[in-house]
Amino acid sequence: MRPILMKGHERPLTYLKYNKDGDLLFSCAKDHTPTVWFADNGERLGTYRGHNGAVWCCDVSRDSMTLITGSADQTAKLWNVETGAQLFTFNFDSPARSVDFAVGDKLAVITTDPFMELNSAIHVKRIARDPADQGGESVLILKGPQGRINRAVWGPLNRTIISAGEDAIVRIWDTETGKLLKESDKETGHKKTITSLAKAADGSHFLTGSLDKSAKLWDARTLELIKTYVTERPVNAVTMSPLLDHVVLGGGQDASAVTTTDHRAGKFEAKFFDKILQEEIGGVKGHFGPINALAFNPDGKSFSSGGEDGYVRLHHFDPDYFNIKI
Numbered sequence: 001m002r003p004i005l006m007k008g009h010e011r012p013l014t015y016l017k018y019n020k021d022g023d024l025l026f027s028c029a030k031d032h033t034p035t036v037w038f039a040d041n042g043e044r045l046g047t048y049r050g051h052n053g054a055v056w057c058c059d060v061s062r063d064s065m066t067l068i069t070g071s072a073d074q075t076a077k078l079w080n081v082e083t084g085a086q087l088f089t090f091n092f093d094s095p096a097r098s099v100d101f102a103v104g105d106k107l108a109v110i111t112t113d114p115f116m117e118l119n120s121a122i123h124v125k126r127i128a129r130d131p132a133d134q135g136g137e138s139v140l141i142l143k144g145p146q147g148r149i150n151r152a153v154w155g156p157l158n159r160t161i162i163s164a165g166e167d168a169i170v171r172i173w174d175t176e177t178g179k180l181l182k183e184s185d186k187e188t189g190h191k192k193t194i195t196s197l198a199k200a201a202d203g204s205h206f207l208t209g210s211l212d213k214s215a216k217l218w219d220a221r222t223l224e225l226i227k228t229y230v231t232e233r234p235v236n237a238v239t240m241s242p243l244l245d246h247v248v249l250g251g252g253q254d255a256s257a258v259t260t261t262d263h264r265a266g267k268f269e270a271k272f273f274d275k276i277l278q279e280e281i282g283g284v285k286g287h288f289g290p291i292n293a294l295a296f297n298p299d300g301k302s303f304s305s306g307g308e309d310g311y312v313r314l315h316h317f318d319p320d321y322f323n324i325k326i
Contacts, residue, residue, distance in 0.1 A: 001321070003286055004042035006312040008035045013306025015057045016295040019064040024081075025295070025304055026067060027312050030054035034069050036081065039297060039304075042314045048079045050086045057098045057151075061105040066127070068108055070096035076110045078127070078134065087131040094118050098151045101127070102158045103203075107139065109161055111149040120144035122152050122163055124175065142178050145169070151197035155220050156204070162220065164194035164208055172223055182223040189225070190216065195235060195251075201242035201298070209235035215249050217275070229273045231280070236292050243300025244322070245275035250291030250305055270294060270305050281324060286313050 011030035018025050018039060025039040034048040034055050053073030060067050060081065067079040072095040078087040090096070094115030101108050110123045122142040128134040147166030155162050160181065161173045168191060170184040184190075192212040199206045205226060209215045211234040217227040229247055237250040252268040268291055269283035289308030296303045302316040 001284070001315055001318050003284075004314040004316075006037055006042045006044070006314060007310070008037070008044050008047075008312070009033075009310045011054070011310060012289070012308040013293045013310065013312060014055065016293040016304050016306050016312065017058050017060060018295055018297050018304075019060045019081075020062050020298060021064065022298040024060070024064060025312070025314070026058050026060055027293075027306060028055040028058050028069065029306075029310070032071070032073075034058055034067070034079075036067075037312070037314075039302070039314070040316075042312075046084050048077075048084050048086075050077060050079075050089075051075070053095070056096070059099050059101045059108070061101055061127075062103075063105075066105070068099045068101060068110075068127075070099040070110055072096075074112075076108075076125075078131065080131075088134040088136070090123075090125060090136050092123070097148065098153075100153045102154045104158070107154075107158065109152050109154060111144070111152045111163065113148050114144075114146075120147065120149045120165070122149065122161060122173070124161070140175065140178050142173055145171070147193075150193070150195055153197060153199055153206070160220075162197065162206060164197050166193045168192055168194055168210065168212070170194065170197075170208060170218060170223060184218070184223055184225070190214065192234075196238045198238050198240055198294075200240055207238045207240055207247060209238035209249060209251070211235070215247065215273075217247070227275065227278050229278055231271055236290055237294040237305075239294040239296045239303065240275070241296055241300050241303075242298055244324075246281070247273045247275045248294055248296070248303065249273065250294045252287075252290030252308070268307065270303075284315060287311065 009029035015028040051071040098111040124140040149165035152163040172182040190210040196209040268287040269285040287307035293306035
């Protein structure tokens with residue numbers, strides 16, 4: 001399995017996202033410029049210029065026409081995917097950390113970081129079909145818990161929002177009323193910051209990764225803990241295969257700790273676990289720094305990883321991958 005190395009970012013990667021059809025891959029990094037690539041050969045198609053801060057997250061509409069990005073420059077922007085034109089800018093009083101389109105692309109959830117005196121918050125914005133009609137007001141604002149919310153995504157049927165972050169608790173909110181419906185149990189839940197959250201293709205369950213060196217699989221409606229995957233390094237990124245029962249974890253230490261520990265080249269690997277048996281089944285090495293972003297192609301035949309080293313690595317699976325027996 002030869003990876004395709006994609007070098008388009010000057011700074012560490014923060015997020016990767018495939019479009020619904022799986023032919024485009026969007027990458028965000030600390031270098032202010034989200035980039036779009038062909039997902040089959042890793043050719044760079046173009047960049048989205050306009051942010052003046054690290055871009056933390058992105059999402060793309062179902063029809064692959066609109067991109068939304070959240071940035072440390074205290075804005076979230078809507079872009080025309082094809083032309084790279086900025087369509088609209090949502091302005092906030094603090095950095096925008098996480099963005100997620102609702103099913104149907106008529107709403108987006110955007111989280112903002114704690115900043116100065118402000119707590120973290122979850123904003124629901126209406127997304128207009130015609131950019132000319134786009135407004136900036138929030139349909140709903142949920143005042144977040146203490147600490148940063150690293151990810152917020154839509155639950156089943158857009159009825160709920162699932163959020164997680166620094167306080168290590170997963171929360172489910174009602175999107176109509178803004179009420180807090182459920183919180184993960186402190187005993188069985190994560191013990192340290194939740195860094196990442198990925199939904200299953202059908203939205204019925206989701207995976208969280210944490211600095212406590214584990215990832216956990218949860219039921220999206222009941223918030224029941226289904227499985228736990230334990231590894232020996234902090235987890236910065238998680239993703240799930242849409243095809244096989246495989247869970248992928250990526251991570252490593254904080255960039256500051258890397259120099260003080262062993263620095264064998266390329267030891268930062270994406271680890272594959274059996275989703276049901278919770279056992280590690282393999283790893284893909286290559287990055288020269290912690291893995292910050294992981295994404296599976298919707299067809300399940302390839303995945304990509306983004307690292308602190310500024311590279312995106314695109315892996316197309318060999319045929320034998322699909323016959324792994326445990």
